[in-house]
Amino acid sequence: MPGAGVLLHCGDRTLDLRRPQVMGILNATPDSFSDGGRFVSSDAAVEQALRMVDDGAAIIDVGGESTRPGAAAVTVDEELQRVIPVIEALRRHSTVPVSIDTSKPEVMRAAVTAGAGLINDVRALREPGAAQAAQELNVPVCLMHMQGEPRDMQHSPHYDDVVAEVRAFLATRLAACRAAGISAPLLLDPGFGFGKTLEHNLVLFHHLQQLTTLGGPLLVGVSRKAMIGAVLDAPVGQRLYGSVALAALAVWNGARLIRVHDVRPTVEAIRMIEAVANAARC
Numbered sequence: 001m002p003g004a005g006v007l008l009h010c011g012d013r014t015l016d017l018r019r020p021q022v023m024g025i026l027n028a029t030p031d032s033f034s035d036g037g038r039f040v041s042s043d044a045a046v047e048q049a050l051r052m053v054d055d056g057a058a059i060i061d062v063g064g065e066s067t068r069p070g071a072a073a074v075t076v077d078e079e080l081q082r083v084i085p086v087i088e089a090l091r092r093h094s095t096v097p098v099s100i101d102t103s104k105p106e107v108m109r110a111a112v113t114a115g116a117g118l119i120n121d122v123r124a125l126r127e128p129g130a131a132q133a134a135q136e137l138n139v140p141v142c143l144m145h146m147q148g149e150p151r152d153m154q155h156s157p158h159y160d161d162v163v164a165e166v167r168a169f170l171a172t173r174l175a176a177c178r179a180a181g182i183s184a185p186l187l188l189d190p191g192f193g194f195g196k197t198l199e200h201n202l203v204l205f206h207h208l209q210q211l212t213t214l215g216g217p218l219l220v221g222v223s224r225k226a227m228i229g230a231v232l233d234a235p236v237g238q239r240l241y242g243s244v245a246l247a248a249l250a251v252w253n254g255a256r257l258i259r260v261h262d263v264r265p266t267v268e269a270i271r272m273i274e275a276v277a278n279a280a281r282c
């Protein structure tokens with residue numbers, strides 16, 4: 001279980017990455033929390049978040065833009081309308097740290113003002129104004145690798161050496177963020193499923209440890225993804241055991257934060273990995 005173990009200060013709340021932890025996924029999109037119409041129900045979203053906290057999630061990741069393969073872009077206003085009420089309600093009902101899953105500087109600013117303490121950006125602060133917003137907001141940021149854009153990223157992913165290229169991308173973005181004056185902690189994420197074939201994902205996972213030496217704690221998100229569906233020939237509703245297996249393997253190989261839908265089973269698997277990792281010869 002290699003990798004960087006640190007206490008992350010997320011605004012007024014703390015995320016203890018001295019132990020591997022689970023990030024609970026909260027999709028603030030109408031397909032997830034609709035009251036039958038076009039609006040996200042904050043009540044239903046907060047209820048699910050509180051359940052994830054009870055199950056052991058150390059942070060809740062709120063997202064209003066779907067970044068699944070084929071997903072269309074959303075406007076700033078739409079994204080704000082989805083995530084801000086959920087963040088505000090979550091802040092009222094819990095002391096858990098909140099992460100905002102966005103690439104838009106306007107959403108980063110409004111979300112951190114509403115109480116989010118970490119920025120999770122699948123575009124690694126490459127959108128115009130995003131790096132400056134993150135620098136000013138001074139909260140930890142997760143930088144993720146993606147080839148292409150969600151709409152077309154799975155059309156023809158190509159790498160000469162996926163491990164070397166993802167590693168170099170993360171190193172370059174880390175250096176660019178430091179050069180832009182960002183001094184808050186930076187997490188790094190290989191971006192499983194983001195412009196990668198099944199083989200790319202498996203090779204990247206096999207060599208995950210090579211990303212632990214870049215200098216930032218590693219975040220891994222594989223929960224219910226197509227790579228599990230492809231190996232198991234299973235629809236999205238039958239990917240729990242595959243997801244938990246990969247979460248455990250990721251932690252064993254140095255990941256510090258695992259982004260998941262199914263919090264309780266993942267927390268239990270991680271606690272067992274931790275017990276073995278910490279065992280001393282006697």
Ligand code: PT1
Pocket residue numbers: 067068069101120121122142144189191192193194219220221222224225226227259
């Ligand atoms: C992730 C991630 C994310 N994934 C971070 N943020 C999604 N830091 C959203 C599929 O192949 O891994 N890391 N935010 C969800 N996106 C996807 C992508 C969902 C691919 C599913 C797939 O099935």
